[in-house]
Amino acid sequence: MIAKSEDSSVGIRKLQPEDAGLLEKWLSDPEVLEYYEGRDRPHDAELVQRHFYENDDEVYAYIIQYKEVDIGYIQYYAVKSDEAEEMGLSILRGELVYGMDQFIGEVSFWNCGIGTKLLHLMVRYLTSECGVDRIIMDPQTWNQRAIHVYEKAGFRKVNLLPNHEWHEGTYRDCWLMEYSLPKTRESHVT
Template identity: 50%
Template sequence: MFFQNGSLSVRRLKEQDKYLLAKWLSTPVVLKYYEGRDNPFDLDKVDSVFYASEDDEVKCIIEYEGKPIGYIQYYELDEAAKKEYGYESGKIFGTDQFIGEVGYWNRGIGTLLVTSMTDFLFKHMKADKSVLDPQVWNERAIKCYEKCGFNKVKLLPKHELHEGKFRDCWLIESNK
């Protein structure tokens, strides 16, 4: 387990979690915010994206009161990403996350998760900054991130392909 904060815990992704990921990432209301409704996942796609990839992301499952409810990954930005975002140096981490169990939305768990992960990155990974790049239209996520101490830094035009269109994103950061 990476950390626990009250009823919330984050642990490394396990092989058996692929069934949860396939369930969550084939749910239209979840896909609206993560990956896009035109991009559902089956088990093969989950395997290729989450288990067969050779990337540097640390892939984790979010649990609340012992029940798996979502996914989070963290990674240190490489030089190309730092340059794209306008950073010259420093140990900068990014995260991507979603709560896949919709019944756990609007309960403050997202705020607890982002705050806890940010604390983990600064205390244990010795981050200088933590960054996120939510799509501009995703006001719900942006409000959560701002509540957690993140600030908008830079508009990233046409940064992410989502539902057939390149969408603008905000680069937001915490210097906690």
């Protein structure tokens, strides 16, 4: 276990090769795919391998657990300056900015407050253990449930990203959302 929530109910552990079956199960469920990847992109074993295990980028991949049960996936990565520029985000010299993506793959655990606990855990972990100054996410604008959870965890909308993400046959608008440590609280959006 890499980190646990304050009440120890939510934790993250490193993604292992034997987790491929979980990812395939979750990412072939139309309810999950509606919010993550798209219902027109179910993952089979080959796509799971390519997407989650053969990625050369510096992506840190984890399984989300709730009371020791595997329920979802989360990843984080350092945001490169060219990627930040595309989103209208300025990174100050020496500033460490990470991006984060996640989903709860077990739909019976949706709407239970787990996402809020997970985000509080990740903010604490990334800022205190990894030295991150800012964390960004880019939910699609129609995903009000996710946006609400992110705002409860201290993220705020900083930039509208028109036609940012291909999802179910069309480009969708996204919000660039940011969590900043108090020392960098002013937004650096251009």
